[in-house]
Amino acid sequence: xxxxVLRRLLVTIPVLIAATFFTFxxxxxxxDPLQExxxxxxxxxxxxxQARAEQLYLDRPxxxxxxxxxxxxxxxxxxxxxxxxxxxxxxxxAMDIGQEISERFLITLRLVAAATLFALGxxxxxxxxxxxxxxxxxxxxxxxxxxxxxxxxxxxLAALVKEAGIWANQNLGTNxxxxxxxxxxxxxxxxxxxxxDVVLHLVLPTLTLMLTGYAAISRYQRASMLEVLNSDYIRxxxxxxxxxxxxxxxxALRTALIPVVTLAALTVSAALTGAVITETVFRWRGxxxxxxxxxxxxxxxxxxxxxxxxxxxxxxANLIADLLYGVLDPRIRYD
Amino acid sequence: xxxxxxxxxxxxxxAVLGLLVAACGGDGGTTTxxxxxxxxxxxxxxxxxxxxxxxxxxxxxxxTCNEDPxxxxxxxxxxxxxxxxxxxxxxxxxxxxxxxxxxxxxxQAVEGMQVxxxxxxxxxxxxxxxxxxxxxPTYENSTITYELKxxxxxxNPDGSTTPVSVDDFILQWKFTSGxxxxxxxxxxxxxxxxxxxxxLGCFPASTARSQDIxxxxxxxxxxMIQFPEGYPYAEWFAYLGGLYYPAHIAEAExxxxxxxxxxxxxxxxxxxxxxNWSGGPYVIEDATLGERVVMVPNEGxxxxxxxxxxxxxxxxxxxxxxxxxxxxxxxDIHGASPASFDADLLQQLQGMDxxxxxxxxxxxxxxxxxxxxxxxxxxxxxxxxxTAIDRADARTRIYGDIEPxxxxxxxxxxxxxxxxxxxxxxxxxxxxxxxxxxxLEEAGYTGMDGGAGALTDPNGQAVPTVxxxxxxxxxxxxTFVTLTQSYLAEIGINVEPxxxxxxxxxxxxxDWDMVIFGWSGSPLFTxxxxxxxxxxxxxxxxxxxxxxxxxxxxxxxxxxxxxxxADLANQAVAIVFDxxxxxxxxxxxxxxxMGRELVNARDNHFDSTRxxxxxxxxxxxxxx
Numbered sequence: 001x002x003x004x005v006l007r008r009l010l011v012t013i014p015v016l017i018a019a020t021f022f023t024f025x026x027x028x029x030x031x032d033p034l035q036e037x038x039x040x041x042x043x044x045x046x047x048x049x050q051a052r053a054e055q056l057y058l059d060r061p062x063x064x065x066x067x068x069x070x071x072x073x074x075x076x077x078x079x080x081x082x083x084x085x086x087x088x089x090x091x092x093x094a095m096d097i098g099q100e101i102s103e104r105f106l107i108t109l110r111l112v113a114a115a116t117l118f119a120l121g122x123x124x125x126x127x128x129x130x131x132x133x134x135x136x137x138x139x140x141x142x143x144x145x146x147x148x149x150x151x152x153x154x155x156x157l158a159a160l161v162k163e164a165g166i167w168a169n170q171n172l173g174t175n176x177x178x179x180x181x182x183x184x185x186x187x188x189x190x191x192x193x194x195x196x197d198v199v200l201h202l203v204l205p206t207l208t209l210m211l212t213g214y215a216a217i218s219r220y221q222r223a224s225m226l227e228v229l230n231s232d233y234i235r236x237x238x239x240x241x242x243x244x245x246x247x248x249x250x251x252a253l254r255t256a257l258i259p260v261v262t263l264a265a266l267t268v269s270a271a272l273t274g275a276v277i278t279e280t281v282f283r284w285r286g287x288x289x290x291x292x293x294x295x296x297x298x299x300x301x302x303x304x305x306x307x308x309x310x311x312x313x314x315x316x317a318n319l320i321a322d323l324l325y326g327v328l329d330p331r332i333r334y335d
Numbered sequence: 336x337x338x339x340x341x342x343x344x345x346x347x348x349x350a351v352l353g354l355l356v357a358a359c360g361g362d363g364g365t366t367t368x369x370x371x372x373x374x375x376x377x378x379x380x381x382x383x384x385x386x387x388x389x390x391x392x393x394x395x396x397x398x399t400c401n402e403d404p405x406x407x408x409x410x411x412x413x414x415x416x417x418x419x420x421x422x423x424x425x426x427x428x429x430x431x432x433x434x435x436x437x438x439x440x441x442x443q444a445v446e447g448m449q450v451x452x453x454x455x456x457x458x459x460x461x462x463x464x465x466x467x468x469x470x471x472p473t474y475e476n477s478t479i480t481y482e483l484k485x486x487x488x489x490x491n492p493d494g495s496t497t498p499v500s501v502d503d504f505i506l507q508w509k510f511t512s513g514x515x516x517x518x519x520x521x522x523x524x525x526x527x528x529x530x531x532x533x534x535l536g537c538f539p540a541s542t543a544r545s546q547d548i549x550x551x552x553x554x555x556x557x558x559m560i561q562f563p564e565g566y567p568y569a570e571w572f573a574y575l576g577g578l579y580y581p582a583h584i585a586e587a588e589x590x591x592x593x594x595x596x597x598x599x600x601x602x603x604x605x606x607x608x609x610x611n612w613s614g615g616p617y618v619i620e621d622a623t624l625g626e627r628v629v630m631v632p633n634e635g636x637x638x639x640x641x642x643x644x645x646x647x648x649x650x651x652x653x654x655x656x657x658x659x660x661x662x663x664x665x666x667d668i669h670g671a672s673p674a675s676f677d678a679d680l681l682q683q684l685q686g687m688d689x690x691x692x693x694x695x696x697x698x699x700x701x702x703x704x705x706x707x708x709x710x711x712x713x714x715x716x717x718x719x720x721x722t723a724i725d726r727a728d729a730r731t732r733i734y735g736d737i738e739p740x741x742x743x744x745x746x747x748x749x750x751x752x753x754x755x756x757x758x759x760x761x762x763x764x765x766x767x768x769x770x771x772x773x774x775l776e777e778a779g780y781t782g783m784d785g786g787a788g789a790l791t792d793p794n795g796q797a798v799p800t801v802x803x804x805x806x807x808x809x810x811x812x813x814t815f816v817t818l819t820q821s822y823l824a825e826i827g828i829n830v831e832p833x834x835x836x837x838x839x840x841x842x843x844x845x846d847w848d849m850v851i852f853g854w855s856g857s858p859l860f861t862x863x864x865x866x867x868x869x870x871x872x873x874x875x876x877x878x879x880x881x882x883x884x885x886x887x888x889x890x891x892x893x894x895x896x897x898x899x900x901a902d903l904a905n906q907a908v909a910i911v912f913d914x915x916x917x918x919x920x921x922x923x924x925x926x927x928x929m930g931r932e933l934v935n936a937r938d939n940h941f942d943s944t945r946x947x948x949x950x951x952x953x954x955x956x957x958x959x
């Protein structure tokens with residue numbers, strides 16, 4: 001298995017390089033980060049604009065900039081070169097890309113982890129119920145909501161959930177937060193109060209991401225469960241007189257979970273994608289908003305930082321999914 | 336096994352119940368912003384004598400701001416309370432002198448912590464801060480003299496205080512002079528030790544005036560900023576509105592401000608360090624760059640005006656326009672003065688009972704159409720085009736009820752209290768098709784009533800399609816271009832819209848015959864006309880080349896008084912209009928909205944800090 005993992009990791013290197021290169025070229029071609037300076041009133045001194053261009057390496061050709069970003073070789077300032085752990089200068093003023101992305105990563109992780117966990121839990125439960133009660137009213141209702149979740153655009157669902165949260169606050173006396181990952185005065189809070197502040201800010205965005213994520217897995221779980229329930233060994237178990245609960249839990253569910261568990265790793269990357277929109281709507285200072293603001297500022301090095309982090313996450317999640325499949329299904333072996 | 340599962344079930348049930356109860360419960364005691372009207376509450380810290388009157392819903396509101404810009408929404412304040420106010424775009428640093436940081440959003444983020452010397456007020460007049468100044472500053476013998484009051488101090492991060500001194504003025508000068516002998520970014524020549532070629536100062540966003548200063552000295556409490564002898568400076572009063580960066584803090588951090596390298600390091604440090612010192616009514620207690628600033632009253636504040644009553648003011652970034660109304664409804668924010676707005680936002684505000692809003696303009700940003708003087712070389716054709724465009728119709732179709740103020744003068748807005756003159760020639764923007772056709776007919780054109788593309792010039796050649804450039808991201812401008820197609824079809828001209836993803840690139844390209852865009856300015860006008868209309872200016876995108884205009888706008892730069900400069904500006908504008916180079920459209924309107932619990936906050940269209948300009952005076956409405 002170790003050989004397999006190493007082989008997979010080696011394959012990801014050219015994938016990441018190709019992805020970063022094309023993204024870099026696209027961001028670089030999308031606009032001029034110094035445009036606002038060039039047309040400012042009163043005008044910014046030309047020397048300052050030139051110096052700023054040099055500071056951001058904008059005076060170099062795109063290919064050279066990419067090379068610098070990747071290796072840092074050929075530069076004496078020591079602020080660039082991802083292979084040396086330097087993320088490069090940002091067009092966004094005093095922002096330190098490395099520090100910013102590490103802080104935001106934890107915030108996004110909180111959201112994605114909570115959403116994935118709840119989405120999986122809900123999906124497994126509803127998927128199993130739908131399968132066990134196939135074609136019943138319950139199955140139809142759950143199927144309806146499953147498809148609704150699949151069809152609903154994330155930005156729309158997020159706005160609806162937000163409105164619902166505000167309605168609940170005004171009419172039911174709840175205290176759901178609709179803005180930010182924490183309250184402005186969170187830094188003064190301690191213990192239970194701080195914990196609850198985080199939770200109350202987490203509820204609505206998590207619900208949004210969870211609903212968009214759960215639908216697909218739920219359908220997957222239902223199909224998987226149905227396949228298992230119609231298999232011979234389940235019929236045999238029942239014929240042997242085992243109680244229905246035992247058949248369901250020990251024999252059917254355990255087997256039906258295998259494809260879903262492997263799907264879980266991939267759900268992380270899907271949730272990361274959904275987080276871009278959810279964070280924007282709920283104004284979370286996470287990786288999603290980091291990406292959108294970096295694109296808006298033509299901040300190529302910051303976009304690259306996001307790409308590296310998300311690329312590594314997705315590649316890692318895929319690898320884990322493959323490995324989990326081998327662990328859970330004894331018929332599969334990696335050589 | 337079963338009992339273990341049962342235990343987990345109970346634990347899970349209790350946890351869920353706990354969370355639900357907490358979600359439905361109170362606020363934790365420190366984060367809510369108001370109590371019910373008329374109630375008496377105790378502040379969270381429970382300090383001595385800390386009972387306060389609960390805020391009262393129902394402030395006077397912003398409805399009278401256009402008539403009474405200085406006093407609208409005035410009301411007694413309750414002691415205490417927390418207010419969250421919007422900033423609608425990120426800011427990228429804390430040193431607002433630096434080019435990568437300087438923006439209205441950065442200025443708004445730090446507003447409240449600076450030593451304010453003077454500022455433009457909501458009525459458009461400059462007012463000195465007599466809490467800081469012992470007498471009104473003067474400009475005599477090419478020297479600005481500030482006399483500071485005794486007791487004007489910085490509050491340091493440890494709570495101690497340090498007097499404001501001439502060193503703070505000098506540091507500000509060095510940050511903005513662009514002189515490598517003041518602030519060295521770059522290398523020194525190894526042979527001479529002097530700054531090497533290409534070295535510059537601290538990345539200043541502007542070196543205007545600072546680069547001309549000869550020296551800054553002190554005499555007791557007086558600070559003298561000396562310019563070259565005979566230096567004309569009509570807008571001297573606005574050279575320095577405030578001090579943000581204390582020299583003693585930089586020195587305490589180990590920066591040697593007597594060397595250019597030390598100043599450069601200090602400049603960078605101030606840009607990356609959250610300013611936790613203050614010379615104003617508030618001090619920043621917590622901040623995240625570009626996202627959030629939490630301010631608390633400055634315990635060492637010396638002033639008598641704008642003394643805070645609020646416990647905290649939070650400046651919160653919310654860029655997504657669609658989130659503003661939900662955030663206001665939920666009181667995640669209490670108000671906003673965004674850079675732009677649309678009719679939909681206004682409509683939503685109109686449906687909210689507990690919210691007040693105002694719409695106005697200081698004329699800082701305005702829309703206009705410029706001509707390409709090379710491709711549309713015939714003045715008669717340009718004048719006919721400007722006459723055929725219907726500003727009133729376009730304004731109604733684009734803005735509906737908002738009705739931004741028509742711009743009649745590119746340098747001075749209609750509400751300029753001192754120098755505005757209505758110089759727009761009669762007929763421009765009137766949509767008078769008959770008058771436009773008459774202009775063309777007189778100049779020898781034919782086919783003006785034959786529909787788009789039918790117009791022929793005096794030589795019998797078809798007038799080419801007019802390419803009309805605009806920023807693709809600006810839907811209002813796109814709509815204006817579409818409307819112009821129909822206006823100009825009436826005089827036989829075909830218009831091709833040229834949307835551009837990059838407006839800046841479009842402006843400097845020759846790829847347009849007409850272009851619509853906005854200029855951003857300020858009440859300081861003496862350099863504007865030079866930038867817009869001087870034939871040598873890089874911002875004279877349409878290529879206006881009129882020696883008389885050049886002479887007038889150059890004279891403006893060295894005018895000794897504002898009256899003289901304004902007169903020269905208006906003379907230049909009259910010629911520019913006569914050349915049919917530019918058609919001014921309308922001012923960009925400002926919207927400010929807030930919950931009715933917030934009092935003494937009001938917009939300031941003449942200052943980039945907008946409503947934050949008097950943040951120290953904000954409060955929650957006191958009970959009647």
